[in-house]
Amino acid sequence: MNTTSDSSHYVPNAGDYLIASKSCELMSLQYFLRMGKMIQCISNLVHGLQRERGASNVFLGSAGTRFGVERRELLEEADRLKQAFEQALAEIHEELTGDPVSSRLLNQIAIGLHDLEGLDELRAGVAALSITADCATESYSTLIKNLIAIVFEAADTAVDPTIAGLLVAMVHLMNGKEFCGQERAVGSTGFSSGSFNTAQSQRMMHLVEAQERCFQVFTSFADNDSLALWRDVSEHDRERSIKQLRELASSVGRYKSLDPELADQWFALMTDRIDALKAVEDSVEGCFHARCAERYADARESLSHQETLISSLEEEDKSPGQPVLLLCDSGEDEETAGSFASGGVSQQFGRSIFELVQQQSVRLQQMNDELQSAREALADRKLHEKAVLVLMNHRNISNDEAHRVLRKLAMDQGKKLSEVASSVIAMEEVLKRR
Amino acid sequence: MNTTSDSSHYVPNAGDYLIASKSCELMSLQYFLRMGKMIQCISNLVHGLQRERGASNVFLGSAGTRFGVERRELLEEADRLKQAFEQALAEIHEELTGDPVSSRLLNQIAIGLHDLEGLDELRAGVAALSITADCATESYSTLIKNLIAIVFEAADTAVDPTIAGLLVAMVHLMNGKEFCGQERAVGSTGFSSGSFNTAQSQRMMHLVEAQERCFQVFTSFADNDSLALWRDVSEHDRERSIKQLRELASSVGRYKSLDPELADQWFALMTDRIDALKAVEDSVEGCFHARCAERYADARESLSHQETLISSLEEEDKSPGQPVLLLCDSGEDEETAGSFASGGVSQQFGRSIFELVQQQSVRLQQMNDELQSAREALADRKLHEKAVLVLMNHRNISNDEAHRVLRKLAMDQGKKLSEVASSVIAMEEVLKRR
Numbered sequence: 023m024n025t026t027s028d029s030s031h032y033v034p035n036a037g038d039y040l041i042a043s044k045s046c047e048l049m050s051l052q053y054f055l056r057m058g059k060m061i062q063c064i065s066n067l068v069h070g071l072q073r074e075r076g077a078s079n080v081f082l083g084s085a086g087t088r089f090g091v092e093r094r095e096l097l098e099e100a101d102r103l104k105q106a107f108e109q110a111l112a113e114i115h116e117e118l119t120g121d122p123v124s125s126r127l128l129n130q131i132a133i134g135l136h137d138l139e140g141l142d143e144l145r146a147g148v149a150a151l152s153i154t155a156d157c158a159t160e161s162y163s164t165l166i167k168n169l170i171a172i173v174f175e176a177a178d179t180a181v182d183p184t185i186a187g188l189l190v191a192m193v194h195l196m197n198g199k200e201f202c203g204q205e206r207a208v209g210s211t212g213f214s215s216g217s218f219n220t221a222q223s224q225r226m227m228h229l230v231e232a233q234e235r236c237f238q239v240f241t242s243f244a245d246n247d248s249l250a251l252w253r254d255v256s257e258h259d260r261e262r263s264i265k266q267l268r269e270l271a272s273s274v275g276r277y278k279s280l281d282p283e284l285a286d287q288w289f290a291l292m293t294d295r296i297d298a299l300k301a302v303e304d305s306v307e308g309c310f311h312a313r314c315a316e317r318y319a320d321a322r323e324s325l326s327h328q329e330t331l332i333s334s335l336e337e338e339d340k341s342p343g344q345p346v347l348l349l350c351d352s353g354e355d356e357e358t359a360g361s362f363a364s365g366g367v368s369q370q371f372g373r374s375i376f377e378l379v380q381q382q383s384v385r386l387q388q389m390n391d392e393l394q395s396a397r398e399a400l401a402d403r404k405l406h407e408k409a410v411l412v413l414m415n416h417r418n419i420s421n422d423e424a425h426r427v428l429r430k431l432a433m434d435q436g437k438k439l440s441e442v443a444s445s446v447i448a449m450e451e452v453l454k455r456r
Numbered sequence: 457m458n459t460t461s462d463s464s465h466y467v468p469n470a471g472d473y474l475i476a477s478k479s480c481e482l483m484s485l486q487y488f489l490r491m492g493k494m495i496q497c498i499s500n501l502v503h504g505l506q507r508e509r510g511a512s513n514v515f516l517g518s519a520g521t522r523f524g525v526e527r528r529e530l531l532e533e534a535d536r537l538k539q540a541f542e543q544a545l546a547e548i549h550e551e552l553t554g555d556p557v558s559s560r561l562l563n564q565i566a567i568g569l570h571d572l573e574g575l576d577e578l579r580a581g582v583a584a585l586s587i588t589a590d591c592a593t594e595s596y597s598t599l600i601k602n603l604i605a606i607v608f609e610a611a612d613t614a615v616d617p618t619i620a621g622l623l624v625a626m627v628h629l630m631n632g633k634e635f636c637g638q639e640r641a642v643g644s645t646g647f648s649s650g651s652f653n654t655a656q657s658q659r660m661m662h663l664v665e666a667q668e669r670c671f672q673v674f675t676s677f678a679d680n681d682s683l684a685l686w687r688d689v690s691e692h693d694r695e696r697s698i699k700q701l702r703e704l705a706s707s708v709g710r711y712k713s714l715d716p717e718l719a720d721q722w723f724a725l726m727t728d729r730i731d732a733l734k735a736v737e738d739s740v741e742g743c744f745h746a747r748c749a750e751r752y753a754d755a756r757e758s759l760s761h762q763e764t765l766i767s768s769l770e771e772e773d774k775s776p777g778q779p780v781l782l783l784c785d786s787g788e789d790e791e792t793a794g795s796f797a798s799g800g801v802s803q804q805f806g807r808s809i810f811e812l813v814q815q816q817s818v819r820l821q822q823m824n825d826e827l828q829s830a831r832e833a834l835a836d837r838k839l840h841e842k843a844v845l846v847l848m849n850h851r852n853i854s855n856d857e858a859h860r861v862l863r864k865l866a867m868d869q870g871k872k873l874s875e876v877a878s879s880v881i882a883m884e885e886v887l888k889r890r
Binding site: 112382 | 471474476483549559562567
């Protein structure tokens with residue numbers, strides 16, 4: 023690479039920029055290869071925090087009489103996972119902050135780190151029984167949501183469609199698993215107290231639907247191995263028992279009380295489910311790493327192949343007596359008429375470099391086309407969240423209710439959720455302008 | 457910044473990543489500030505090549521008897537502009553190729569450079585009268601198209617909405633001006649020969665429509681100064697004369713011949729128009745530079761402000777006796793309930809960093825929302841071009857005809873061009889799968 027003082031002597035040429043275009047892909051793949059470790063650490067940390075949240079909930083709910091020891095153990099485990107995440111982040115710190123890749127990703131990391139900095143205080147509050155179970159759950163949930171959002175932002179920077187697709191699968195799986203964790207918490211509260219009030223029943227229904235939506239997106243982007251694992255999870259015997267308990271939770275009013283024994287059963291079943299989902303996450307993560315490594319090796323080979331090719335072409339070009347071809351294809355095929363080298367004047371050298379550059383152009387365009395569906399899945403998710411916020415602000419309703427309103431609108435109008443979300447957002451723009 | 461060997465000691469924190477997020481924006485602005493010079497050089501080079509193309513056309517059309525001297529002068533001028541472009545490229549070579557920003561941009565530069573490498577041979581062909589006027593025009597046009605496509609790809613990498621918008625305006629103005637140049641060429645051929653055949657008349661109509669579409673997009677993204685200049689161009693007296701000549705070109709059949717004197721008049725009028733459009737381009741370019749510089753200064757100030765703020769917060773944080781607040785807002789406002797620091801546990805330090813991070817988050821989201829329209833304009837353009845290719849391949853028709861088919865479909869179905877283009881592309885996907 024040239025230094026700035028050399029720049030006055032450097033004359034840019036097509037070969038160099040073709041190589042630069044290939045190198046750029048390689049750099050991006052290398053970046054995701056290293057990012058994979060951070061994403062895995064986030065997946066692990068989120069899992070640890072979900073377990074810590076569950077134990078803290080029981081601990082607070084029992085006024086400190088239950089899960090004291092378990093909670094401390096889970097806390098230490100979560101601390102180890104937090105350190106592993108920080109370590110992984112430190113390893114790619116320079117790469118992340120040295121290139122102008124994504125302000126949003128960096129800011130989301132800042133948000134995640136900030137939340138983690140408050141973790142010790144949250145735990146102190148739990149230990150001293152000075153905060154309520156709801157308040158603790160909410161704080162843990164926000165922390166987890168913001169950690170998952172880091173993976174979302176990372177997915178949004180991917181330019182390779184396979185890699186982007188797997189990250190989209192990963193984000194939706196993580197979100198689905200998190201909704202599952204929140205369902206465990208609501209269910210535990212209800213079953214322990216012997217009854218569910220309307221808000222709790224509705225919240226559970228909302229969380230079940232939210233999970234299903236996430237898993238649906240997951241299945242359209244996941245690799246086959248992870249899909250097979252996922253099918254095992256959804257066809258497991260446990261699912262039937264969970265379904266029965268869910269029905270109890272939504273149908274039994276507050277005057278008919280439930281056997282409190284069910285609380286432990288529910289907690290165990292859902293914990294089992296969450297652990298199984300974590301195994302699917304690990305599989306996606308493994309596949310992600312393998313794909314990155316594979317694509318990186320391919321790109322590297324292709325780059326070195328092209329470098330050899332180009333330097334041999336340049337050698338040829340320097341040799342004297344090279345025949346100069348004057349071609350004009352304008353009467354030929356409409357399809358190739360748009361290209362300068364084939365439609366105009368070219369040498370053997372020009373033609374070959376031209377072919378390489380055209381190949382790269384077609385490849386990049388295909389990759390971009392294939393990337394669309396992954397980008398759309400991410401955009402839909404953002405749209406949905408934004409529409410929920412709009413509804414919450416305008417109608418002064420809760421998050422759950424806003425989700426319900428959106429779903430109802432979609433059902434009533436026979437439209438997709440994303441279409442309804444767009445309309446809601448557009449409506450707000452109109453309201454603002456009045 | 458840390459070196460890799462330090463990474464084991466570095467513990468990532470929210471403040472660092474907030475700063476990194478801001479720096480990332482700053483890097484991107486700096487990149488566009490330097491890219492502006494390259495874009496200006498492309499605008500100048502394209503203008504030079506358009507003039508060279510015009511002169512070469514007349515030279516070839518007159519079997520070398522006219523414009524010999526003018527052509528050589530324009531050729532030398534275009535060479536100077538080419539060197540200036542290469543120089544500008546060399547200056548940002550490292551920046552462009554060192555960061556994994558855009559493979560597509562780099563490959564498009566490779567395509568442009570490759571075409572420029574063939575320029576001398578094209579000129580030799582023109583000088584020796586060994587290629588036809590049509591063939592030379594086509595080669596120049598492809599070269600120009602590929603140079604403009606560099607600006608398109610640059611626009612696609614912009615993350616700041618104002619900057620992206622101005623680049624979208626720039627690309628569409630350049631494209632419109634190029635269609636105007638092509639119209640000048642077709643018109644010159646027709647008027648010189650005393651008549652227009654159907655293909656020539658239709659081509660002119662197509663070019664007029666294509667110009668209007670480009671200028672329409674330009675007007676929705678341009679700055680006020682450039683818009684005022686643009687209005688001067690479109691309301692100039694010359695436009696009436698051009699309109700009259702256009703009507704002659706489309707209504708007079710091949711059996712009623714036109715005064716060949718009109719050729720010079722047409723060429724002069726269109727040249728005048730093209731030069732006026734170049735002045736608008738220069739205005740957009742000037743505004744682009746000013747905005748980049750302004751946004752860069754703002755971002756720099758904001759960054760240093762935040763750095764000061766964060767280090768003072770960190771100082772505060774180290775001081776002993778800091779009161780630790782335990783807050784839970786869960787009963788309060790639904791709107792703020794989603795945030796961890798406000799909904800959970802926080803210190804004064806945490807709260808302030810949190811506010812800064814949230815501000816940045818909201819800002820980035822707003823920027824992203826505002827960026828959408830610019831991105832859509834670029835995507836529409838790509839979609840349109842792709843649909844034209846699909847139609848050319850499937851129906852075995854020319855580029856002009858494909859444009860006509862698309863426009864007719866849109867008119868008949870009462871849909872937007874972009875909608876029809878999507879349908880055509882979707883249709884091809886279906887046909888492929890059979």
